[in-house]
Amino acid sequence: MAEIRKRYDVEFWAGVVGIVRETGKPVAQVARDLGINEGTLATWISREKEATRAGLDPDERAEFAWLRKENHEPWMERDVLKRSVVLWVKEATK
Numbered sequence: 001m002a003e004i005r006k007r008y009d010v011e012f013w014a015g016v017v018g019i020v021r022e023t024g025k026p027v028a029q030v031a032r033d034l035g036i037n038e039g040t041l042a043t044w045i046s047r048e049k050e051a052t053r054a055g056l057d058p059d060e061r062a063e064f065a066w067l068r069k070e071n072h073e074p075w076m077e078r079d080v081l082k083r084s085v086v087l088w089v090k091e092a093t094k
Contacts, residue, residue, distance in 0.1 A: 008036075010061070010062045010065045010066075011062070013044045014048070014058060014061075014062075016030065016034060016036065016041060016044065017041075017044050017045055017048045020041070020045060027041050027042055027045065051064075
C-alpha cells in the first residue's frame with residue numbers, strides 16, 4: 001500500500017522554523033505540539049540555515065522553493081529519457 005505524505009507550503013514551514021528560533025523550544029517539542037515529524041522539522045531548520053548563509057531573503061527563498069518544485073518534473077522526464085536511450089543503444093549494439 002502506498003504511503004500517504006502530508007504536504008506543507010513554504011509559508012507554513014517558515015512559520016514553524018520561526019517558532020523554533022524565537023521560542024528556543026526543542027525541535028522535538030515543537031514538532032510534537034504541531035503534529036509534525038521531528039526529522040521533517042529538523043530538515044526545514046537546516047534548509048533555513050543554508051538559505052540564511054546564502055544571503056537570501058524570505059521572498060527569494062520562497063521563489064527558489066517554487067522554482068525547484070517547477071523544475072522537478074522536467075528533471076524526472078530527462079532522467080527517464082536518458083535511461084530509455086541507454087536501453088535503446090544496448091539493443092541496437094547487440
